[in-house]
Amino acid sequence: MEGVKMLNGEKKIERPLRWGVVGGGRTGQVGYKHRTGALRDNTAYQLLAGAFDVDFDRCKDFGKNIGVAEDRLYPDYKTMFEEEAKRSDGIEVVSIATPNFTHYEITKAALNAGLHVICEKPLFFKVEQGEEIKKLAEEKGKIVGVTYGFSGFQLLLQMRKMIEDGMIGDVHMIELRYTHGFGCDALADKKAEGQKWRVNPAKSGPSFVLGDLSTHTFYMSQLVCPQYRVKEVLCDRQSFVKSRAPLEDNAYVLMHYNDGVIGRMWVSAVDAGSMDSQHLRIVGSKASLEFNDWQPNELIYEVQGKPNQTLHRGMPYLDDSCNAYERMAALHTEGLGDSWANVYLKIALAIDAKNRGDEEALKKMVYPDINAGIDGIRWITKCVESADNGNKWVSFD
CATH class of the missing domain: 3.40.50.720 (NAD(P)-binding Rossmann-like Domain)
Known part of the structure; x- marks a missing residue:
């Protein structure tokens, strides 16, 4: 292209x-x-x-x-x-x-x-x-x-740049969702090897979908909006398949960020009929940006009072930080395999920089590092703490 x-x-x-x-x-x-x-x-x-x-x-x-x-x-x-x-x-x-x-x-x-x-x-x-x-x-x-x-979908970096450049105004709301319906069948908990340990607290930890699903979406939101950090969360979680208790298969989370930004997350494995989709919508004072992983080649830009715009992956009008990981050209569809490849490539570049002692290059790299991993642990533990203590607001520190 x-x-x-x-x-x-x-x-x-x-x-x-x-x-x-x-x-x-x-x-x-x-x-x-x-x-x-x-x-x-x-x-x-x-x-x-x-x-x-x-x-x-x-x-x-x-x-x-x-x-x-x-x-x-x-x-x-x-x-x-x-x-x-x-x-x-x-x-x-x-x-x-x-x-x-x-x-x-x-x-x-x-x-x-x-x-x-x-x-x-x-x-x-x-x-x-x-x-x-x-x-x-x-x-x-x-x-x-x-x-x-x-997190390797290129258009997430386009979102990051547009928010950084003020193209949606001041950020007000961060709307997140990761749901699917493949946990509706309780028999899968006993039959599927990958599912067995995910619903066993001794092996999965204190959560099911909060850990297995929402950590992905939470990191994506932090990638897109790094200037906004969660200050406190309120979580309500459910086990609609009763045998999974105390692990949840559905949860709602409210978030308070710095600078008055608010957010919410819905995560579920029992959203019957849903085909595994992640949704990020960042709402600003002038416009909104919306990304869905089931359609990762498009980013929706909605300016208040103007026709909606659909930005397409691989086009020259996108920021260089986005196009740096373009693989197939705009006429051709990319998907999850390409996203994984981008994540692995970024980590390889970080390893190479570390091996060469290039700390300045490392500081500029955007990839899921140990700090992102720690934030994911904190996200899970704070959500569980909130839910298990009467759905109360808890500090994210």
Whole structure:
């Protein structure tokens, strides 16, 4: 597309990062998203090792089927870190695609093994764990990235720039939604491997949809509106499938931000008939911006008193920060795989900058880092605290 310089897979760093994965094997859906994201540009990562499954035979069979050498398939993450450290070509970054309750110990072990980390969300169960890992990562000189996989949609950066430039006036309201109906069937809690642990408090943590879904949308809102920070939240959560209690499958959250901005979030796995959509609407004093992930190639710009405008992905009139991650050109549809690829590429660039000691470049990078992960933990814990204490306002600090 004339006027837009697109990504085409050429290298952005000197060489691909030597990459391994913990979890993300045959029985889960998320592993393929990680591999799609990392390997979309084969100049950013090279998959060399894996501890893909707690069943080692299944790990080996799966790993060989996706092209990993058998001698670099491992029964567990501890063995992988130990053995890879002995190799001159050992992995230097690891992705953690395992259930929530394992994230903290694997991340800590990876950092102590000298590895950069890319971890599933929510990062950990406690803010204190996040702060501990942040300190450890700083001591080790390593990056911890979080796979908020929807945050790589380019038009989110267009929203960010338009809000920063005052194109909607003063921000008044932040409207957020992430709902689907695939949790209506209670039988899935017993049948689907990925669902079983998500509704088990010992493995998922203190929430179901607040952690599994809303952390994505919350991070996207912080990406779009970084100048507005949550001051307090009020949460009301429900377990419409009673067997899930005390975990919620539906929740409403009200937010107060700095500068008088208000917001709300609806998150649900029991929105019957809904086909997994995220919605962000930022309302200003002069105009509003609206983005839906089911139509990620369009951004709606509504100026009060004027006809609505639809901004299309990949067009020269968009900001350079948005078009920097254009892949297919405006005539062609992009989707979630492209978003994951953008997230992984941004983390690779951050790792490369960290390896080179370029702290100034790191400060300018916009990607889901350890701080975003800690904010996600705080979001979950504060929402749960509010709901479990009579739906009261609680401080976000």
